[in-house]
Amino acid sequence: MSYEELARMVLKGDRRSIARAITLIENNHPKTQQMMSQLYRHGGNAHIIGVTGPGGCGKSTLVGKLVKEFRHKNKTVGVIAVDPSSPFTGGAFLGDRIRMQELSADEGVFIRSMATRNNLGGLARATKDAVCVLDASGKDVIIVETVGAGQSEVDIIKVAHTILVVLAPGLGDEIQAIKAGIMEIGDIFVVNKADRENADRAVIDIRTMLEMNSGKQEWKPVVVKTIAIEGKGVSQLVEKIEEHRKYLEKGAFASKRREQVETEFFEVLRQKIEESFLNDLKKKREFDKILEKILAREVDPYTAAENVIAKKLKNNKD
Amino acid sequence: MFDKKELARITREKERWQQTTLPKWLSEHPERQKEFHNTSGARINRLYTPEDIQNMNYTRDIGFPGEYPFTRGIHATMHRGRLWTMRQFSGFGTAEQTNKRFKYLLSEGETGLSIAFDYPTITGYDSDHPKAQGEVGRCGVAISSLKDFEILFDGIPVDKVTTSMTINGPAAVLLAMYIAIGDKQGVPRTMLGGTTQNDMLKEFFAQKLCIFPPKPSVKLVTDIIEYCAKNLPRWNPISISGYHIREAGASAVQELAFTLYDGIAYVESALERGMNVDEFAPRLSFFFASHNDLFEEIAKFRAARRLWARIMRERFKAKKPRSMWMRMHVQTSGCTLTAQQPLNNIIRVTIQSLAAVLGGTQSLHTNSFDEAxxxxxxxxxxxxxxxxxIIAHESGVANTVDAIGGSYYVEALTNEMEEKATKYIEKIDNMGGVYTAIEKGFFQKEIADSAFKYQQEIDTHKRKIVGVNDYKIANECITIPLLRVDPKVEEDQIKRLQKTRKERDNKKVKQTLDKLHDDAEKNQNLMPTIIDAVKAYATLGEICDVLRGVYGEYKELIII
Amino acid sequence: MNQERKIRVLIAKPGLDSHDRGAKIVARALRDAGMEVIYTGLRQTPEQIVETALQEDVDVIGLSILSGAHTTLFPRIMELIKEKGLNDVLVFAGGIIPEEDVPEMKKIGIKEIFGPGTPTETLVKYVKENVKKKI
Structure with missing residues (x-):
């Protein structure tokens, strides 16, 4: 199938084509860029929700329930669930969708698991493109789920308009979350497994922390208690998500969008520049020569880099 | 167990042996492997001597059969008095077919019935549920309503047999049906003897046939324990099962530890309900697997008895010796059977049975060689x-009590088993108990790791399995007669079920089901209402649906 | 991103039986061989399995069943696979499937049946050698 045809089928909402398109993205297939340029114009309609939090807090179960709740409201939903690849073998278990398996056969839901493939920077890019595919295919809501494990995953989740940080009492989650740097990015904090002891304590702790951080933003992050496994608190959570969306639509959305587009553009630009320089270098085996010179201390890395750039720019002019 | 002088002499002599006879022999005859391990990963010594059990105290740790800590057996004369119950698990197809098989087994000298149910029954679905498609009567008998049960027990007086039912999630429903059959045959409830497996905890991490979440599941288990303590004095309300834990891949130590921990949780649940420990503990029974490593298994059974007795006396302050008895049923291990050269399985089953008998079991199921x-x-x-x-009457192993007790090796292994299991129990206690451990996936992870390790040992030929990774027959063609379940079974079963639904008093069904709903919400003991519902021919699926409505359905936690 | 194409595998358990020991060992072995493995969990309907395979765009489906219901469920799964156009997906099966059922299972499109006792390395090798190159 050509990329044009694939893009056309994605726009029609064809499930097999959506799946294929995401595979192209994951494999960084040469056709990806052309396909994305077809799809990009048609995106921008979905509400993108990021869900993150430490392992064991019940994220996947919660996402499953959120999807159900959105389906009750007649919204179509896409889910991207990100799981880590093994740094040793490159293999991965993509286990998040198990919690949502009963939704698999619902035509209004599309769930896709993605592995990090040991390339978190690249994954942020791939996730954005996968979200764009789901967006262009006409999904009303797109949920991106990832383990809040560090800066790179924070980058992934930043694709979202509304970010949910999920924690569970008693796991020492709060501390992990601070370490992972996800406390700063949350719009809504969810204390899941709220039937456990210390749930109220966790709520208070989060609120205290948020007050210390609170400053200029208009949106004051809220804390919601859920027991996802029983579906409790989920409709209240969806209300808060809706509130946040309305808040964004009042104006914040535009600035947030601009910020995201700026980051995205810079990322792509950087990647493109990097690729064009490196590809040239590697093709001509100049790379090794330069490295040897640096190794022999004939030249310093700074001068070597500037030389490469100057040469490339000159070539382009000629 | 030995006096100090004697021990010192043995130590000296052993050292001498290690410096003379042993190296001389080894220099010309190296051992087959550098190290030997059992399935629990314990390193097996070359030789066991009194040194290895020097800290044991005979009366404290081994004692006499029929007395605390019951290491040598729960009865004074063990198999010299009564042989174990030979109980073959069976059931397939329709109730009629299984009824025929039961009558055959009884005529062949079997002494107890054991019912295998099909998957729809086990998972609480009627035979005509969409999920039941293709499964009806395949791996057991299909039971949807009391109608099926009436046929199953046609011509079998329930006061003359004891019946074991491998049923967990819907155990209350099947027990209610058995009670209803007893009532119909005019057998007083006090005369009904048998066992419901009714062990839900292991389902969450080993067998994984769950209907409701853990807490309501244990509530139902406790309902049965309580009901039986008051009404069915000869019934074993629960068979706390290590079998499935082992089959899922656990080592012998893990099987022992996790099973006993489940036992602890059930005792706690019954105590929370205000029951007295000596009121229900005597009726708790256990169910273990028996694998190929003969001595490891014997040690496991002996350690299980001793550890349980200690737990009941020390942790739960039981007073009656019977409360400290670990009565056990053993089944030879299904996962050790090979599809290759199936007749070899007869030998495996023999070794495993020997372990169970020498380990002092009360009841035994031997697997058939074609079950892989x-x-x-x-x-x-x-x-x-x-x-x-043959083991009972020809081998002579049943003619003395605990024939292998006193073996330095077996006693040392028994101690090691008990120690390792105790460590696990402490670990789970510290974790916050069984529910937290399930939720965290602790058991699941431990079992999955052991299963994977075992498979790797086979794949890398560290562990030889005859006919599978060694001593293979090239291009083996497996020709044994296969038992097939006719797809017509499903059709017939569905017809009968639909007829039952039409002919019964549907108003009465609705009444009993409504009452069940209310009782469940009010957290009452559900046994009496379930008996009423069953007698009105409410189906198993209908009853489970009411409870699903109140308790919700369990979603499996997957740990690979 | 990594240029290397990853093999994506769905390990599925149709039917009501709960014997997942084999399925999980296979899942783990394939992951350790560098594949991306999606495991469905127990008691999946044919519809759920095939829809999952479609959304996850897997290259391989491994079916595990020990209840004897394969004669009913496998044909349904293969039918749905064809209906949804997943023709390039490699399907293999394992569990307890009697020798005499194998020809019928192969006829409906299941490429290979692995009985009890199959070493995991055999499986890994089989998948690597037989997976079809997509795109």
Whole structure:
């Protein structure tokens, strides 16, 4: 199938084509860029929700329930669930969708698991493109789920308009979350497994922390208690998500969008520049020569880099 | 157990042996392997001597049969008095077919019935549920309503047999049906003897046939324990099962530890309900697997008895010796059977049965040699039963109590098993108990790791399995007669079910089901209402649906 | 991103039986061989399995069943696979499937049946050698 045809089928909402398109993205297939340029114009309609939090807090179960709740409201939903690849073998278990398996056969839901493939920077890019595919295919809501494990995953989740940080009492989650740097990015904090002891304590702790951080933003992050496994608190959570969306639509959305587009553009630009320089270098085996010179201390890395750039720019002019 | 002087002499002599006889022999005859391990990963010494059990105290740790800590057996004369119950698990197809098989087994000298149910029954679905498609009567008998049960027990007086039912999630429903059959046959409830497996905890991390979430599941388990303590004095309300834990891949130590921990949780649940420990503990029974490592298994059974007795006396302050008895049923291990050269399985089953008998079991099921391929054929079932009869009557191992007790090796292994299991129990206690451990996936992870390790040992030939990774037959063609379940079984079963639904008093069904709903919400003991519902021919699926509505459905936690 | 194409595998358990020991060992072995493995969990309907395979765009489906219901469920799964156009997906099966059922299972499109006792390395090798190159 050509990329044009694939893009056309994605726009029609064809499930097999959506799946294929995401595979192209994951494999960084040469056709990806052309396909994305077809799809990009048609995106921008979905509400993108990021869900993150430490392992064991019940994220996947919660996402499953959120999807159900959105389906009750007649919204179509896409889910991207990100799981880590093994740094040793490159293999991965993509286990998040198990919690949502009963939704698999619902035509209004599309769930896709993605592995990090040991390339978190690249994954942020791939996730954005996968979200764009789901967006262009006409999904009303797109949920991106990832383990809040560090800066790179924070980058992934930043694709979202509304970010949910999920924690569970008693796991020492709060501390992990601070370490992972996800406390700063949350719009809504969810204390899941709220039937456990210390749930109220966790709520208070989060609120205290948020007050210390609170400053200029208009949106004051809220804390919601859920027991996802029983579906409790989920409709209240969806209300808060809706509130946040309305808040964004009042104006914040535009600035947030601009910020995201700026980051995205810079990322792509950087990647493109990097690729064009490196590809040239590697093709001509100049790379090794330069490295040897640096190794022999004939030249310093700074001068070597500037030389490469100057040469490339000159070539382009000629 | 030995005096100091004697021990010192043995130590000296052993050192001498290690410096003279042993190296001389080893220099010309190296050992087959550098190290030997059992399935629990314990390193097996070259030789065991009194040194290895020097800290043991005979009366404290071994004692006498029929007395605390019951290491040598729960009865004073063990198999010299009564042989173990030879109980072959069976059931397939329709109630009529299984009824026929039961009558055959009884005529062949079997002494207790054991019912295998099909998957729809086990998971609480009627035979006509969409999920039941293709499964009806395949791996057991299909039971949807009391109608099926009436046929199953046609011509079998329930006061003359004891019946074991491998049923967990819907255990209350099947027990209610058995009670209803007893009532119909005019047998007083006090005379009903048998066992419901009714062990839900292991389902969450080993067998994974769950309907409701853990807490309501244990509530139902406790309902049965309480009901039986008051009404069915000869019934074992629960069979706390390590079998499935082992089959899922656990080592012998893990099987022992996790099973006993489940036992602890049930005792706690019954105590929370205000029952007295000596009121229900005597009726708790256990169910273990028996694998190929003969001595490891014997040690496991002995350690299980001693550890349980200690737990009941020390942790739960039981007073009656019977409360400290670990009565056990053993089944030879299904996962050790090979599809290759199936007749070899007869030998495996023999070794495993020997372990169970020498380990002092009260009841035994021997697997049939063709079970890695299909449901057992009649011939295969007979050989399995004969295996037990040969051990009982020809081998002589049943003629003395705890024949292998006192072996330095077995006593040392028994101690090691108990120690390791105790460590696990402490670990789970510290974790916050069984529910937290399940939720965290602790058991699941431990079991999955052991299963994977075992498979790797086979794949890398560290562990030899005859006929599988060694001593293979090239291009083996497996020709044994297969027992097939006719797809017509499903059709017939569905017809009967739909007829039952039409002919019964549907108003009465609705009444009983409504009452069940209310009782469940009010957290009452549900047994009496379930008996009423069953007698009104409410189906198993309908009853479970009411409870699903109140309790919700369990979603499996997947740990690979 | 990594240029290397990853093999994506769905390990599925149709039917009501709960014997997942084999399925999980296979899942783990394939992951350790560098594949991306999606495991469905127990008691999946044919519809759920095939829809999952479609959304996850897997290259391989491994079916595990020990209840004897394969004669009913496998044909349904293969039918749905064809209906949804997943023709390039490699399907293999394992569990307790009697020798005499194998020809019928192969006829409906299941490429290979692995009985009890199959070493995991055999499986890994089989998948690597037989997976079809997509795109």
């Amino acid at each position: 391929l299909c449901l057992p054929s009649e011939e295969a079932v007979r050989v399995a039963l004969r295996t037990q009869q």
